[in-house]
Amino acid sequence: MNASPPRSLRQVPGRPSPTLEDLALAAGVSRSTASRAINGGDRVSPEAQAAVDRAVVSLGYIPNRAARSLVTRRTSSIALVIPEPDVRVMMDPFFAVVITGITEALRETDVQLVLLMSRTDDDSARTLRYLRGGHVDGAIVVSHHKADSWARSLSETGLPTIFIGRPWDTAFDVTYVDTDNEGGGRIAARHLSGIGRRRLATVAGPADMTAAVDRLRGWQAGLREAGLPEGPVVHADFTTDGAAAAARRLLAEHPDIDGIFAASDLMALGVMEAIQAAGRSVPGDIALMGYDNHAVAETAATPLTTITQPMVEMAVKAGTMLLEEIEAPGSHPEPVIYSTELVERASTSVAPTASAAKA
Known part of the structure; x- marks a missing residue:
């Protein structure tokens, strides 16, 4: 076998990239052996593998990924499916955090992330056709709704899939990463009742999303445990404007x-706006809590007490689990649930004002 490639084969500026034939010649092996060696195939001796590895380095050889995909049936890409309108995806920092986490999980790989946003029925059908068409090796779904059929549809395709957030129907062969939303709602009720607030309400998230339903369920259970009535409930989408109107x-x-407990930090900002517009103060008249512990909670005009949701960690975990599922089809990782914690800030830091106490 050749110890080093001929000088004429080495990659230099202005010359075409080395081919598989060049690699085989430099390694002193057949073309088919070189192909198996770079694609992780079997029936390659340790000596031949070592020779090909040396030739790859010395030539600066870059595999043809299109050709490799014909052998491995891999595309080296995964999809992030967000069943939400474009404007919400662009305006909500939640999605930027998710993308950041998944990208971190892919950092040491050659896998690329494809973003698919589909909220309407037509968009969903088109997205599903794309996913079924073999364009990606797996999918992560986030911010899904009850009417969405992603769990069933993706299960039927056999495409490795991880949900961020518990899907509505867990009977299908998909797994998920989530936070203890019900426990977080309980913490919120426990905290507000514990600081002496007695007339409590919540601006809950959409009733067609599991995170919102679970947070509301936990909130109401926590109020009952504190010996308080469940109190008023109004629903809004996970936006500042929607929560302000509610x-x-x-x-x-x-x-x-x-x-008031708002189902997200962005919603809490809208609630704070409505409280101030009504001539009342936070926390003097109304103590206010959010959920997520986004950066906006700390930088709000009155910094928000909130419940943690470790979204970066959850997104990294979803990406890692998906890669594992792709490498070992059918392994089907168990769901991962992250615990929640209270982060106390100024929005709940004082007792009710005298006027609020007499209301």
């Missing part, structure tokens, strides 16, 4: 409220 209705119908 909070205005809530305050008009229940002016005696002295504590």
Whole structure:
């Protein structure tokens, strides 16, 4: 076998990249052996593998990924499916955090991330056709809704899939990464009742999303455990404007409220806006809590008490689990649930004002 490639084969500026034939010649092996060696195939002796590895380095050889995909049936790409309107994806920092986490999971690999946003029925059908067409090796789905059929549809394709957030129907062969949303809701109720607030309400998330439903369930259970009524509930989407509108209705119908739990930090910002517009203060008149512990919670005009949701860690885990599922089809990792914690800030730091206490 050749100890080093002929000088004429070495990659130099202005010359075409070395071919598989060049690699085989430099390694002193057949073309088929060189192909098996770079594609991780079997029936390659340790000596031949070592020779090909040396030739790859010395030539600066870059495999033809299109050709490799014909052998491995891999595309070296995964999809992130977000069943939400484009405008929400672009405006909500939650999705930027998810993308950051998944990208981190892929950092040491050659796998690329493909972003697919599909909210309408037509978009969903088109996205599903793309996923079924062999364009990606797996998919991560986040921010799904009850009417979405992603769990069933992707299970039927056999495409490795991980959900961020518990899917509505866990009977299908998909797994997920989530946070203890119900436990987080309980923590919120325990905290607000524990600081002396007694007339409590919540601006809950969409009733067609499992995270919102679980947070509301935990909140109501926590109020019962504290010996308090479940209190008023208004629903909004996970946006600042939607929560502000819902909070205005809530305050008009229940002016005696002295504590509010919002289902996300972005929603809490909208609630804070509505409270201030009504001539009331946070936390003097109304203690306010969010959920997520986004950066916006700490930088709000009145920094928000909130419940942690380790989204970067969850997204990294989802990406890692998907890569494992792709490498070992059918391994089907068990769901991973992250615990929640209270982060206390100024929005719940003082007792009710005298006027609020008499309301």
